[in-house]
Amino acid sequence: MERPFSIDPDIRKASTLPAWVYFDPAVFERAKERVFARTWQLAADADSAKLPGQAHPFTLLDGCLSEPLLLTRDRSDRLHCLSNVCTHRGNLVVEHPGVETVLRCRYHGRRFQLDGRFQSMPEFEETQGFPSEADHLPRVRFETWGKLIFASLSPAHELDALVGAMRDRCGFLPIADGTLDPARSREYLVGANWALYCDNYLEGFHIPFVHASLSEALDYGAYRTELYGLSNLQVGIARGAEDAFDLPAGHPDRGQRIAAYYWWLFPNTMLNFYPWGISVNVVRPLAPDRTKVSFLSYVWDPSRLDRGAGAGLDRVEREDEAVVEGVQRGVRSRLYLRGRYSPTREQGVHHFHCLLAEWLNEG
Numbered sequence: 595m596e597r598p599f600s601i602d603p604d605i606r607k608a609s610t611l612p613a614w615v616y617f618d619p620a621v622f623e624r625a626k627e628r629v630f631a632r633t634w635q636l637a638a639d640a641d642s643a644k645l646p647g648q649a650h651p652f653t654l655l656d657g658c659l660s661e662p663l664l665l666t667r668d669r670s671d672r673l674h675c676l677s678n679v680c681t682h683r684g685n686l687v688v689e690h691p692g693v694e695t696v697l698r699c700r701y702h703g704r705r706f707q708l709d710g711r712f713q714s715m716p717e718f719e720e721t722q723g724f725p726s727e728a729d730h731l732p733r734v735r736f737e738t739w740g741k742l743i744f745a746s747l748s749p750a751h752e753l754d755a756l757v758g759a760m761r762d763r764c765g766f767l768p769i770a771d772g773t774l775d776p777a778r779s780r781e782y783l784v785g786a787n788w789a790l791y792c793d794n795y796l797e798g799f800h801i802p803f804v805h806a807s808l809s810e811a812l813d814y815g816a817y818r819t820e821l822y823g824l825s826n827l828q829v830g831i832a833r834g835a836e837d838a839f840d841l842p843a844g845h846p847d848r849g850q851r852i853a854a855y856y857w858w859l860f861p862n863t864m865l866n867f868y869p870w871g872i873s874v875n876v877v878r879p880l881a882p883d884r885t886k887v888s889f890l891s892y893v894w895d896p897s898r899l900d901r902g903a904g905a906g907l908d909r910v911e912r913e914d915e916a917v918v919e920g921v922q923r924g925v926r927s928r929l930y931l932r933g934r935y936s937p938t939r940e941q942g943v944h945h946f947h948c949l950l951a952e953w954l955n956e957g
């Protein structure tokens with residue numbers, strides 16, 4: 595990288611990311627290939643390809659990787675994640691979700707089986723060495739966790755390295771029963787760099803300053819952060835009689851009144867667990883100073899909605915947005931380069947910065 599940077603692994607000695615990381619177009623482009631193409635991205639949920647024959651086109655990390663992919667369930671009930679780009683001249687094979695017996699490119703009629711294998715093509719009798727392996731739709735690695743399907747174009751690690759700690763801690767919840775509630779799901783366009791959005795998510799330090807309502811639901815003194823390899827967890831303890839999880843016997847947090855588990859998965863996925871279900875946030879970089887954030891709510895206990903830390907998510911989001919957009923203007927200053935960390939309140943931010951420095955600088 596042209597301007598390498600490092601983060602001291604000792605948070606007490608470290609300085610934060612240099613300001614230019616948040617606006618330099620070269621860093622932004624580098625992150626696409628070094629970080630986003632090599633990590634696991636939320637692709638779809640299992641409900642989008644439930645039936646044999648179903649084909650569900652989608653774009654992986656739209657606006658950033660913008661990779662046209664296809665989720666299919668073949669007639670033998672096996673799930674596949676494929677490139678949605680025709681191996682002839684590159685048209686998109688499937689334009690709309692539907693149930694199919696065969697995938698047919700409408701440009702020149704090339705056909706593929708639901709598992710992506712080339713089936714037939716008119717006018718190619720004289721083409722030599724055809725068809726070959728290169729004529730099948732490329733397969734993309736994918737893994738399912740609960741209902742969520744993650745895909746990676748060239749994974750640098752297994753999905754388990756990302757979700758293992760979360761599964762151990764939150765696997766007791768009825769995750770597979772959660773259903774997407776479109777009325778509680780929405781997208782926010784934020785005028786800031788994707789990493790600033792993550793920085794802000796990764797600390798509860800700002801809660802008493804920025805989120806008056808959330809502050810009433812959480813016990814700030816007991817708020818804590820735990821770091822794992824590629825993920826980290828912020829544990830929100832309920833204040834007073836606010837809603838908390840019913841933890842099973844043997845759970846490591848049993849006896850504590852946990853209002854929320856906020857899991858961050860490197861680099862841009864957040865899973866917020868509440869007694870009612872999960873709010874999934876996907877952070878999509880669009881430009882060095884523009885980010886789209888999708889909020890998807892999967893509800894398993896509607897009777898517990900709108901209570902405690904999991905209430906008023908839209909208000910909290912707007913409060914976060916305003917502060918993050920202020921920071922984006924601030925990091926452009928000629929008078930600011932980098933800051934320092936609070937060792938007791940910003941462990942998650944430091945963890946993210948260390949990972950980002952490592953992934954951006956290698957190679």
Ligand code: FES
Binds near residue numbers: 680
């Ligand atoms: S691009 Fe698909 S058949 Fe030609």
Ligand SMILES: [Fe+2]
Binds near residue numbers: 804
């Ligand atoms: Fe916040």
